[in-house]
Amino acid sequence: MSDGIELIVNGQARAVTVDPGELLVDVLRERLGLRGTKKGCGTGDCGACTVLMDGKAVNSCLVLAHAAQGSDIVTIEGLSPEGALHPIQQAFIEQGAVQCGFCTPGMVLATKALLDENAEPTETEMRAALAGNICRCTGYGRIFAAVRALSSRKVIG
Amino acid sequence: MPFEYVRPATLAEALEFLAEHGPESRLLAGGTDLILEMQAKKASPRFVVDIGRLSELRGVRHVQHGAQAFIEVGALTTVREVETSPLLAEEGRGLALAAASLASVQVRNRATLGGNICHAAPSADTAPALLVLDALAEIAGPGGTTLVPLDQFFLGPGRTLLGPCDILLGFRIPRPIARRGSTYLKHSPRRAMDCAVVGVGASISIVNGKTLDVRLALGAVAPTPMRALRAEMVLRQAGELSPGALAEAAHEAAGEAKPIDDIRASAWYRRRMVEVCARRALERAAMESAD
Numbered sequence A: 001m002s003d004g005i006e007l008i009v010n011g012q013a014r015a016v017t018v019d020p021g022e023l024l025v026d027v028l029r030e031r032l033g034l035r036g037t038k039k040g041c042g043t044g045d046c047g048a049c050t051v052l053m054d055g056k057a058v059n060s061c062l063v064l065a066h067a068a069q070g071s072d073i074v075t076i077e078g079l080s081p082e083g084a085l086h087p088i089q090q091a092f093i094e095q096g097a098v099q100c101g102f103c104t105p106g107m108v109l110a111t112k113a114l115l116d117e118n119a120e121p122t123e124t125e126m127r128a129a130l131a132g133n134i135c136r137c138t139g140y141g142r143i144f145a146a147v148r149a150l151s152s153r154k155v156i157g
Numbered sequence B: 001m002p003f004e005y006v007r008p009a010t011l012a013e014a015l016e017f018l019a020e021h022g023p024e025s026r027l028l029a030g031g032t033d034l035i036l037e038m039q040a041k042k043a044s045p046r047f048v049v050d051i052g053r054l055s056e057l058r059g060v061r062h063v064q065h066g067a068q069a070f071i072e073v074g075a076l077t078t079v080r081e082v083e084t085s086p087l088l089a090e091e092g093r094g095l096a097l098a099a100a101s102l103a104s105v106q107v108r109n110r111a112t113l114g115g116n117i118c119h120a121a122p123s124a125d126t127a128p129a130l131l132v133l134d135a136l137a138e139i140a141g142p143g144g145t146t147l148v149p150l151d152q153f154f155l156g157p158g159r160t161l162l163g164p165c166d167i168l169l170g171f172r173i174p175r176p177i178a179r180r181g182s183t184y185l186k187h188s189p190r191r192a193m194d195c196a197v198v199g200v201g202a203s204i205s206i207v208n209g210k211t212l213d214v215r216l217a218l219g220a221v222a223p224t225p226m227r228a229l230r231a232e233m234v235l236r237q238a239g240e241l242s243p244g245a246l247a248e249a250a251h252e253a254a255g256e257a258k259p260i261d262d263i264r265a266s267a268w269y270r271r272r273m274v275e276v277c278a279r280r281a282l283e284r285a286a287m288e289s290a291d
Helices: A024-031 A087-094 A104-117 A123-130 A141-150 B011-024 B034-039 B079-084 B086-091 B093-100 B113-119 B126-131 B229-238 B243-256 B267-290
Strands: A003-009 A012-018 A050-053 A056-059 A072-074 B004-006 B025-028 B047-050 B060-065 B068-074 B136-141 B144-149 B154-156 B167-174 B180-187 B198-207 B210-219
Touching: A003 A024, A012 A024, A024 A050, A050 A104, A056 A104, A087 A104, A087 A141, A104 A123, A104 A141, A123 A141, B011 B025, B011 B047, B011 B136, B011 B167, B025 B034, B060 B086, B068 B086, B068 B113, B079 B093, B079 B113, B086 B093, B093 B126, B093 B180, B093 B198, B113 B126, B113 B167, B126 B180, B126 B198, B126 B210, B180 B267, B198 B267, B210 B229, B210 B243, B210 B267, B229 B243, B243 B267
Parallel strands: A003 A072, B004 B047, B025 B047
Antiparallel strands: A003 A012, A050 A056, A050 A072, B060 B068, B068 B167, B136 B144, B136 B167, B180 B198, B198 B210
């Protein structure tokens, strides 16, 4: 028994038909074709499905589509609407923070959520903000370097 | 997961719906527990009742009920809001610390304080923190509204005294007259994204060097979050936080715990860690109260 919901996705009003049990991650990937958001675990443990929902980083695999009715969603695609890279994406590339790239959309959005709220995170604040995003490739060192490069504080060490 | 999604516009509507369909319903708050339960087929309700946006059940504020002043925390306050609340940073730091230790930012932005308590995992981080603040749970149901001390709320792993037609409205934390320090200490293999192997909440009020009042609560080492009442008594009788009194209280707490062997830790290890963590939590709470 399907129903309609309305969301704002990357600044555009979208209307989609969803099943009651459908999750936001599947609405984004399957109904809207926005496959930048990844499915890594389906249990809210890896952060690959991270999107911004009303400005806050959430695991889209744990949000029912219906519960997102009326919300303002930003996916990784929303960071570079005209094709030009967002400063966070640029910093990740410059610092070598991307290997297979699977965790990257989630990492970038978690970073955006952090820096939107706190432009000069301490080392501890940065690690806490990214604790919900797992990377199997980089060992996190280059990712943290990218975040530090973006931080106004320009933390060393 | 074939169910019917229902979103009542007000608390009254939600209670009305539950009065009729409670036994076939599950409440959806943040969804970070319920969605997993449904996917694991541990829950298959006919109705999922989304109360997540009832703003009347959200927020941290000072309230007065008669002669007693309280901090009220709505059940639908997100764990992130609890973590970052300026009010709780000042008057309920243990609860803010417990919230900060839960999962990840992404989970905390959706998970709610009420949901964490109602899911009633023995290891629920916010439970020991609320217990040592003498929190009361405000519950609405077909018979009206009741207030229950939180230490009576938990009945077993994953079980609370809530009936199928009830809604937890929020928590009332009595504001003490004396300066009270509180803390939460979480012992787990990783610094994030782990369930507590041992969780300890502690609160202490000290006036002029004398220990006025002590609370100690343990998580993940019994069928439910629990107060360590014998440990509290040791400190109350000692009247001061000498190293000897702290050591004895921590040892008593380890004896009161009823841990089991499970995939995360052995009972033996948990009991040893209760003793270590209880002492550390009491010391930290004492430092907080002296500030």
